[in-house]
Amino acid sequence: MDKRRELLIKKLFGIVIFCSGFLHLYRWIKSLNKKQEVTILVYHRVQEYHEESNFDASIISASPKNFEEQMRFLSTNYNVISFDRFIEHIQNKTRLPEKSVVITFDDGYKDNYRNAYPILKKYGLPATVFLTTGYLDNITIPWWDKVAYIINETECTDFELTGFGRYSLKTDIQKVEAIHSIQEKLKKIKEEEKNLLIRKLEDILNVEIPEDLGRELFLSWDEVREMSKGGISFGAHTVTHPILTKVSTEKAKEEIVESKERIEKELGKPVKLFAYPNGEINDFNNHIKEILKDNGFTCAVLSIYGTNDLKSDPYELKRIRIDNFDTLPVFESKLLGIFGRIYNWFFKWNTQ
Ligand SMILES: [Zn+2]
Structure with missing residues (x-):
């Protein structure tokens, strides 16, 4: 299903669920259920959606305006707790505050500092940022942003990538579709092969990725330190x-330990939280979990949709992803757990 249709369905879903009173009813039913649950939200970028942007716009989670609306809503209707506090409750098996979020x-995008941090400060809300340290050190930029950058910058209007098919880049819509299609195919292949294909794409489309591109896109360590002092x-x-399951165990260990040590060196405090890259069901296993346990991590988060309770495996914590253009009814439906069920059912039915 294309992105525009998906967005339209999401907007309609929000209007229907809000106007029908279903949201109100479900909120009341949920208030009767005293189950100990924690909802972990995951954001990536907080910035305005610019179609002309060279980077991957699909990773924008909210505009600053929508983000503020969501934070205001959370601060009055939910208990936003820090990750450390949540872990203390898991370890000590103590009662969680009601409606904990x-x-x-x-990843560590710069707009987390520029756009999200001032809003979090304004409402006094704690948050955790999972850093890909190589992006901050300008060793590389994300492969999804590289693909978007190459497709958006090229002057070619037509090309073929062996094994991937033929793409036309005459219109903006075709470009967005090409980015999405290439990204989906790249997700399924091994890391080394993925990097080689991106380099091939650079050659075919005659685009060179500037070395300092990451500086404008990712946090600096000074910004990380400032946020750390401000409750992040x-x-x-x-x-x-x-x-991590697509590289050798040694490489996985190196990636995990080096990123932990890098942040600890810059902040001068221990790092105990981890987020699996991509974070889907096949992106971690027991070996990876053992590496985390052996190296002082107390928990790890996934990208798999769901909530957690005190019995959840701390190395397999589920999260709920917030996406750009989530209206407040959609946002609340996600928090209440209805959105995922209805949306997944609809998508399965719609794509059959
Ligand atoms: Zn990531």
Whole structure:
């Protein structure tokens, strides 16, 4: 299903669920259920959606305006707790505050500092940012942003990538579709092969990725330190963001340990939280979990949709992803757990 249709369905879903009173009813039913649950939200970028942007716009989670609306809503209707506090409750098996929510960000984009941090400060909300340290050190930029940058910058209007097919880049819509299609195919292959294909794409489309591109896109260590003093905690998310089950165990260990040590060196405090790159069901296993346990991590988060309770495996914590253009009814439906069920059912039915 294309992105525009998906967005339209999401907007309609929000209007229907809000106007029908279903949201109100479900909120009331949920208030009767005293189950100990924690919802961990995951954001990536907080910035305005610019179609002309060279980077991957699909990773924008909210505009600053929508983000503020969501934070205001959380601060009056939910208990936003820090990740450390949540872990203390898991370890000590103590009662969680009702309607507990943890806010997280993945990768370490600069707009987390520019746009999200001032809003979090304004409402006094704690959050955790999982850093891919190689992005901050300008070793590399994310492969999804590289693909978007190459496609958006090229002057070619037509090309073929062996094994991937033929793409036309005459219109903006075709460009967005090409980016999405290439990204989906790249997700399924091994890390080394993925990097080789991106380099091939650079050659075919005659685009050179500037070496300092990461500086404008990712946090600086000074910004990380400032946020750390202002109530934001930091977790590790590897050095170069490989899917850990698609590299050797030694490489996985190196990526995990080096990113942890890098953040600890810059902040002067221990790092105990981890986020698996990509974070889907096949992106971690027991070996990876053992590496985390052996190296002082107390928990790890996934990208798999769901909530957690005190019995959840601390190395397999589920999260709920917030996406750009989530209206407040959609945002609340996600928090209440209805959105995922209805949306997944609809998508399965719609794509059959
Ligand atoms: Zn990530």
